[in-house]
Amino acid sequence: MNTTFKTVTSSHITISELMLPSHTNFSGKIHGGYILSLMDQIAFACASKFCGNYCVTASVDTVNFLMPIEVGELVSMKASVNYVGRTSMIVGIRVEAENIQTGVIKHCNSSYFTMVSKDSEGKTSLVPGLILTTLKEVSRFQNCLRQIEMKKLKEEQKNVATFGSIDSILNSNKYNIKVELQ
Template identity: 70%
Template sequence: MQQNYKSVEVSQVVISELMLPSHSNFNGKIHGGYILSLLDQIAFACASKHSRAYCVTASVDTVDFLKPIEIGELVTMKASVNYVGRSSMVIGIRVESENIQTGDIKHCNSSYFTMVAKDKEGNSIEVPGLVLKSDDEIRRFAKSIKRKEMKDFRVNEFHETDFASEKYLHILEDHKAKIEMHS
């Protein structure tokens, strides 16, 4: 089969939305869950645009809330395909908020969603490759590979079957944990 490739920019998606009081939490800031919902929507749009297929969220690899978003600010999300596998894509999303009265812009969030392309029967399908045209695009692709390797390591570590607590006691020494095991 002839593999096709697409450049990063043809699948990029940008959305902006004014943050309303109905989006706020009990502290008067925009609720993180609302931002997560918008992140999932733009990740879907970007992945679907790249693959020209229906896409599902396989994992939310990283969501770093850096600064709070205020009511009345204009939030802009910029999504790009950072990495492609056989049927999966890592979508990198940058979230900025703008105080529309002062023009001040702050970087509020960076996120990485893994999306998988599906056919009508729900089977994973192959996605186009990615043409990398800049150092930033190469860096994002390479960092996605590193994040995938670290995730695979964490999954393997989590599913470890030969757990022995004494192997981990040294890790707990500088943390807020008090061990009171009863024999």
């Protein structure tokens, strides 16, 4: 167990960027892939700031695009370390877009990135412990514990044979599928 501890606040990072026409997809909205790239950058910065090492992305949990982002809006991303393991951290990210003419701010998405600390030789390295100083931080930590448990359950379910359910899928009309096994 690492004996060094840091506060959640010590990990806080905020970035803002004006959305340009070059960031759009074919429908004229800001491309989700571009937003994901920015999210990965802020997750790296947040985790690296917290642990003092180079960090790599191990996984990205659900990203739900709640609201489209328009050209000319100012996108702000806020990140913090919400959970630490031995060598990994879960970074929570909130994405908001502001119409700079009206001042209206909308929540566009939130996500959790699992980041792993690496030493100068590329080996995993210990991260500081986490000091929780507010009920919100405790709540976020608890949410991460639930998220980890759900991920474990999902992995276990992948290994469970479900051959009996194939018939129910084939004989059901509630799925928009056609099976043509060869």
